Amino acid sequence: MARRKYIVGNWKMNGTKDALGEARAIFEAALNRQGVDVALCPPFTLIGPMVAEISDAVVGAQDCHAAASGAFTGSVSAAMLSDAGAAVTIVGHSERREAFGEADSDVKAKAGAALGAGLGVILCVGEPRDVRESGGAVAHVLAQVAGSLPDDFDPARLAIAYEPIWAIGTGLVPTVADVAEMHGAIRGALAERIGAGAGQLRILYGGSVTGENAAELLSAGDVDGALVGGASLTAAKFVPIIEAAA
Numbered sequence: 001m002a003r004r005k006y007i008v009g010n011w012k013m014n015g016t017k018d019a020l021g022e023a024r025a026i027f028e029a030a031l032n033r034q035g036v037d038v039a040l041c042p043p044f045t046l047i048g049p050m051v052a053e054i055s056d057a058v059v060g061a062q063d064c065h066a067a068a069s070g071a072f073t074g075s076v077s078a079a080m081l082s083d084a085g086a087a088v089t090i091v092g093h094s095e096r097r098e099a100f101g102e103a104d105s106d107v108k109a110k111a112g113a114a115l116g117a118g119l120g121v122i123l124c125v126g127e128p129r130d131v132r133e134s135g136g137a138v139a140h141v142l143a144q145v146a147g148s149l150p151d152d153f154d155p156a157r158l159a160i161a162y163e164p165i166w167a168i169g170t171g172l173v174p175t176v177a178d179v180a181e182m183h184g185a186i187r188g189a190l191a192e193r194i195g196a197g198a199g200q201l202r203i204l205y206g207g208s209v210t211g212e213n214a215a216e217l218l219s220a221g222d223v224d225g226a227l228v229g230g231a232s233l234t235a236a237k238f239v240p241i242i243e244a245a246a
């Protein structure tokens with residue numbers, strides 16, 4: 001089954017309203033690229049302004065709380081993200097797993113809440129460097145996938161982002177063969193779990209993707225797009241990645 005390429009920018013904790021011009025230039029460029037879906041995940045504070053001020057923007061969040069509402073100071077629920085105009089949310093990013101102690105069970109609850117609120121989900125998994133070096137990367141990531149996926153989900157509304165932790169923000173990237181092996185293993189595990197629907201689910205690669213390496217990474221087997229951090233902050237760096245997917 002043909003899957004449309006999906007290029008997602010994760011702005012992390014970067015950007016104020018001054019950055020909306022970059023987002024506008026990115027979505028204007030994306031409009032001309034048939035066959036590629038593009039989304040930007042800015043900080044919570046920019047979701048509303050980005051949706052309101054940029055026509056055709058597909059805007060996502062970087063996290064959500066698993067509960068619908070309640071005494072969770074500082075948190076934002078999936079329904080609130082939807083209300084603000086978000087179409088999708090990242091869950092389980094390694095920076096949240098590491099800095100906020102999020103376990104697979106937390107990520108699973110967040111993914112379920114997001115789908116329940118009508119959002120798409122980009123669910124992140126990835127191994128640390130020592131696990132890669134000891135040869136345990138595939139087993140580690142498949143365990144994360146098994147523990148983080150909701151029990152029941154529409155594969156057309158959920159993407160998995162494979163992001164080796166040691167590749168995020170470092171300029172290091174796995175070999176194309178290693179990326180293809182991991183994506184193939186994830187697809188195989190999904191097929192065992194959900195059957196033919198696994199062919200609909202998009203598996204993105206993330207970790208130091210740039211305009212220079214995007215075409216090669218995107219050509220690897222079972223790579224359906226990219227989750228991009230640093231290189232998504234400006235149109236000059238992000239548009240070449242979109243073009244590489246087109």
Ligand code: PEP
Pocket residue numbers: 010163167168169170206207208209227228229230231
């Ligand atoms: C990310 O944080 O999801 C990411 C992939 O970052 P970078 O592209 O900067 O490595």
